[in-house]
Amino acid sequence: MQVNRDYYIIERMEWNQYLKELDEEFEIKLTNEQLDRLTSLNDSLSLKDANEVYKPLTQLISIYRENYKNLERKRSNFFGITGEIPPFIIGIAGGVAVGKSTTARLLKLFLAQAYPDLNVELITTDGFLYPNAVLEEKGLMDRKGFPESYDMDALETFLTDVKSNKKEISYPKYSHSIYDIVKDEENVLQDPQILIVEGINVLQTTENNTVYMSDFWDLSVYVDAEEEQIEEWFYQRFNLLLDQAKDSPNDFYYQFTQVPSEKAMARAEYTWHNINLINLKEYILPTRNRANIVIHKEKNHYINELWIKKY
Numbered sequence: 525m526q527v528n529r530d531y532y533i534i535e536r537m538e539w540n541q542y543l544k545e546l547d548e549e550f551e552i553k554l555t556n557e558q559l560d561r562l563t564s565l566n567d568s569l570s571l572k573d574a575n576e577v578y579k580p581l582t583q584l585i586s587i588y589r590e591n592y593k594n595l596e597r598k599r600s601n602f603f604g605i606t607g608e609i610p611p612f613i614i615g616i617a618g619g620v621a622v623g624k625s626t627t628a629r630l631l632k633l634f635l636a637q638a639y640p641d642l643n644v645e646l647i648t649t650d651g652f653l654y655p656n657a658v659l660e661e662k663g664l665m666d667r668k669g670f671p672e673s674y675d676m677d678a679l680e681t682f683l684t685d686v687k688s689n690k691k692e693i694s695y696p697k698y699s700h701s702i703y704d705i706v707k708d709e710e711n712v713l714q715d716p717q718i719l720i721v722e723g724i725n726v727l728q729t730t731e732n733n734t735v736y737m738s739d740f741w742d743l744s745v746y747v748d749a750e751e752e753q754i755e756e757w758f759y760q761r762f763n764l765l766l767d768q769a770k771d772s773p774n775d776f777y778y779q780f781t782q783v784p785s786e787k788a789m790a791r792a793e794y795t796w797h798n799i800n801l802i803n804l805k806e807y808i809l810p811t812r813n814r815a816n817i818v819i820h821k822e823k824n825h826y827i828n829e830l831w832i833k834k835y
Contacts, residue, residue: 530813531831539830542580550586552579552637554630562629565768566621566761568825574630577827581817582634584832585614588743588816589718610687613719613740615726617811618747619804620669621758623825627747628722635718645716649723650698652679655705670803671728676737683721683740691715701769703776724803727811738814746815751804753823755796762792 526533556571563569589612596609614631618624628646636644652674659665664673678695685693693713697706713719727744729736738744749757766788769777780788812818818831 527834530835531818531833534830534832536576536826536828536830539580540576542583543576546579546583550579550583550638552582552634554633558633562626562633564623564625565764566757567623567626569626573827577819577830578630578634581819581830582631582638584817585631585635585743586638588612592742608689610689611716611719612742613683613686613721615738615741615744616720616722616747617724617726617744617808617815619724619749619754619808620800621761622747622749622754623757623821624722624724624747627745627819628720631745632720635720639718642717643715644718644720645713646720646722647695647711647713648698649674649679649721649725650700651696651705651711652676652682653698653705655707656703666799669724669799671725671807674725676725679737680735683737686713686716686719687740701772701775701777724808727814728807736814743817744815745817745819746812747819747821748812749821751801753821754804755801757825758796758800759789759792762789 525538526535554571554574559569559571559574592612593609600606600609616624616628616631625648628648632644632646636642653659653668654662654664654673654675656665656668659668659673664670667673682693682695691714694710695713697709697711698704699706721741726737726741727746765777766781769775770781772778780791816833818829819827820829820831822828
């Protein structure tokens, strides 16, 4: 185990030994069919890797949750407070195309099996982006994904409602195929006991810097990789999205299938260098040190290290 100022750095071979130390009652199963459904478009994860990394990680998360539950109970007893324990919220951050969604979906599946009596839910912060019409009006379309493109006040209100044990909470629905908020449709979150919130901005501050999103997380995870590797994955994902959209005129990416491939890739390169890379360097990567756990990837999305916060 290596150590830096803030983290214990556990290499993959060392992490694998924790798989042998799982509690016997901690029964988690994953099939290839489930993994195929859960894995993001350009992500790569074998059944063996999923089990070796995410089963011990799920048990570690259960330790955090038990500590959270015990603290809430003892504090309530001390003050004579009655009522339900607020939901345990896990924030998952990281750059575009790094594989946050795969991590979030796997943890949802594993935690639902580890806690069959609890309602485990997952949302993304995409629904809290301003609609494209608003971004156009504000001159922010080329800043989509940057902090100012999110309605952080609405996200803060949503999370406050979750922590206040509100049983039914509506929030905007986002569609990647139209690259926009879906008009006149909403998602509804119903009574979660464990909530996973995934998005590039989950460790950032609100626009006026008065609230850190991390104030709401009982545990936070950052999915990490080197800049050059993320860029490669972004281009891979772009090409896969074009392939999916080629027969769907209503898909946002269809427009790029109607021009020469060189022009389409030029657009992808522009987006990477002028939007995603700047966002990564200036706003996303600087939040990594706020995470309790860092999942570090290398080539082919192979998880080679896990970093565990020392404090």
